[in-house]
Amino acid sequence: MTRVQLTDDAPLTTTVDALVVGAYQGADAPIAVDPDHAAVVAAAATVGATGKPGTITALPGTGLAAATRILVAGLGAAPGQDVGTLEAADRPDDTAPAGAPADDGAVLRAGLAERVRRAAGAASRAAVGSATVLSTLGAVDLTAAAEGHLLGGYVFTTYKQPAKPPVETVLLAGAGTDAGADATVGRAAITAQAVLMARDLVNTAPNDLYPAVFAERASAAAGTVRGLTVEVLDEHQLRDRGYGGISAVGSGSSRPPRLVRISWSPKDATRTVALVGKGITFDSGGLSIKPAAGMDAMTSDMSGAAAVVATVIAAAQLELPLGVVAYAALAENLPSGTAYRPGDVIRHYGGTTSHVLNTDAEGRLVLADALARAAEDAPDVVLETSTLTGAQIVALGKRTMGVMGSAALRDRVAELARGAGEAAWAMPLPEELREGLDSSLADLANVSNDRAGGMLVAGHYLREFMPPGAQWVHLDVAGPAFHDGGPHGYVIKGATGVPVRTLLAVLRDEAGSA
Known part of the structure; x- marks a missing residue:
């Protein structure tokens, strides 16, 4: 560096x-x-x-x-x-x-x-x-x-x-x-290090970074910073404790899923923020397989998990007076004789059931488990990020993330993101789009049969796993997290590290209001 x-x-x-x-x-x-x-x-x-x-x-x-x-x-x-x-x-x-x-x-x-x-x-x-x-x-x-x-x-x-x-x-x-300028540079270096850690994770080839290895690297990085605690659930613990979404998505791969929890809990903290990230270390689409063209970029489908891990480590390095708990839901989505199927009904952590209509809408399934678990910690704010939908790119392009969730928090996060230099736009969750997720067989269908508003429909799905009244935001970074064009500014081809700077900006803002 x-x-x-x-x-x-x-x-x-x-x-x-x-x-x-x-x-x-x-x-x-x-x-x-x-x-x-x-x-x-x-x-x-x-x-x-x-x-x-x-x-x-x-x-x-x-x-x-x-x-x-x-x-x-x-x-x-x-x-x-x-x-x-x-x-x-x-x-x-x-x-x-x-x-x-x-x-x-x-x-x-x-x-x-x-x-x-x-x-x-x-x-x-x-x-x-x-x-x-x-x-x-x-x-x-x-x-x-x-x-x-x-x-x-x-x-x-x-x-x-x-x-x-x-x-x-x-x-x-x-x-x-002077000391003030030196401290400013020190904080900037920690922020940049976090972005570059996320870039390194995303840029690592999927044959070298599967769920167990991601968990090992996250644990090792957290272990170098005082005050962080790490818990990793393996495939057996996930199954036994009812994490049906993560278990199902990872069932087609010989490299089983993981759930990583990293927490920063300073003694003077009066508020807690939960960070939740999608960590599909490679996404073939499962049995609803993707087209071959562009599938190599699906190594970036764990950008959300990389971002939340890097962010909680940076929060500890910055010694923010704020509790931060990061969840990285990790799985490899592959087709095989053991893979989950369109038509399956899975039971998520906490009991909600999902009718799987498309195995390529897998990110929301692992996030559902992680969100439900994060809610148990009773955080004041939940920030979830994921490369969730191609519809995000259609709606906002490849450089602007979509921000959905609790209205006031959503607008504040979008503003903080722009202030941090990461393009973001607040998006609504129109109630009529929720109807597309109704299922006669389960509590929810994992996709709507109507292609309209796909990014927003996914936001509705995730909202179902938040308690009533919870303050939460969903950042869809499908385009911004990975750059497939020529270099510009401080961005080169490959992982960008979005939305690490946004998450850190929100944490600083929350710490300031604690």
């Missing part, structure tokens, strides 16, 4: 492999964030720099700085800039409407922070092969710059070495070196 540390060295006179300088997008030319860097940005403009968000312009440091290379990172509209002066096609999508005062409102601050995060990530990707990089982006937003450089420096090397190694060290200049 790339390291970040603070420095008070002067950017232009420090000898490093690369210097990162920020530039805002002006109406006619890029504008240096720091006036001392105006000559650098002007030189970059002669070779095409515009200051557009997400752009990186490289030029040699000779005559401009002591660094071997200079990377000018575009940040989009400057605080206070009337974005109406920009061409419509050039306006950053996360700025305020034309003429809005840029110093007002969390939306504007979050928008700038995310542009800094993306610029830092893009700079770390552009600087591969460099031992030391000095970045001035921390002077704009220290947390975002630290997170962006760490996330952008990520490379998954288990099976293949990169052509050039990632950046070893990023020196953040211009934000001070």
